[in-house]
Amino acid sequence: MQPYDIAIIGGGIVGLSTAWQLTQKYPEKSVLLIEKEGDFGLHQTGHNSGVIHAGVYYQPGSLKARFCREGAAATKSFCREHDIPFEECGKLLVATNKVELQRMHALAERCQQNDIAIEVLTQQQLQEREPNIEGLGAIFVTATGIVNYQKICQKLAQLFKQHGGTLLTDNEVIDLNETDDRLQIHTVHKKTNAHVFESQFLIACAGLMADRTAAMLGIKTDFKIVPFRGEYYQLPKKHNQIVNHLIYPIPDPDLPFLGVHLTRMIDGSVTVGPNAVQGWKREGYGKININLKDIWDMVTFSGFWKLLKTYWKTGLKETRNSWWKSGYLQEVRKYCQHISLSDLEPYPAGIRAQAVMKDGSLVHDFLFTKTARSLHVCNAPSPAATSAFPIGKHIIEQLDDLMHHTENSNNTI
């Protein structure tokens, strides 16, 4: 059998957006996408807040800042073109004390540097916009939206197939070999039937397994994926109108995640969350799920212990609030007193694939690595769902370079 021109590992939003854009750019090339689950977007993409971020927080000039701004526009335009419901409901970042008020002004400056339209609201203007929210002031980000990212995945998969792409679900990539002229991709179908596919080039968008797919090709990386659970609650239907916008706290610049927020979902419900708790199984969504291999990979990685040393206090607080609902409630009651303990109804958690370096630092920006014939997305944290279209475009530009380079070196042999 002829090798495929390009194979992609991972049917999350990053893999699918790349796959679809590839078939548009190279209609003559054969492209194979391999996903280990029975459907698409079942991991990070299907367990997130569903927010189309505007790009408030990110370091000006970083890939995150650029991709988020471009991605928000591309996501909305894709939804318009393909009749996928989304809503530009806007978001409020609410300051609840003097320290947060100072941080809020710093964030407002960052928005300007990132070219994001905002309004700074006084306490009274905040009250007028959101009668159920208390704070000393807020930043109103008009362009923030909401969508169901799994719906985008379904559409991308359908378009990819229509444009001649091959989709393979229930196939897990378990090994990879790269030679001078091709790659061999070893898979198992539903944990039993083994198969080997061949391709000229490979793109790995494996999310929570990104370090493992890179390791299959012997790539020496100085990071590991550490899973962070993001636990949510859902408010009862009677609270579906409790807020008009998305309500976020002002984040602590020393902490990596955004803090518990109130999110209006595209189906009309409202969720509270997510927190950020240490996960003990990369793809285990239950609170007490553990996986010995995942734990072993963490505890034998020096970066994990250095990370713990830096964030142990925050980690303890998050863990306490994860088990003690009243603690979790306090986080949201800082800005919304109308929610009580009985309002916190169960909702599925998500798990973030966070790349951590050997020195214990968290990788904040998108991170890629490569071999002569493969490209790997090593870190695609939030807002990677928003940014999936520009990430895909960026990957294809990198792939073009790889293809030209290999062509040239073959010509000189």
Ligand SMILES: Cc1cc2nc3c(=O)[nH]c(=O)nc-3n(C[C@H](O)[C@H](O)[C@H](O)COP(=O)(O)OP(=O)(O)OC[C@H]3O[C@@H](n4cnc5c(N)ncnc54)[C@H](O)[C@@H]3O)c2cc1C
């Ligand atoms: C709690 C939470 C909230 C978030 N909120 C937002 C938000 O509101 N807005 C936003 O923009 N972003 C948000 N994010 C981030 C965003 O969801 C992710 O960054 C994005 O979904 C990453 O997409 P992905 O395709 O890289 O990974 P994934 O969606 O995890 O997809 C990876 C795929 O690869 C497959 N795979 C892995 N290994 C193999 C293998 N060996 N063989 C075959 N297949 C394999 C997996 O099964 C999976 O389907 C959030 C994330 C979390 C966890």
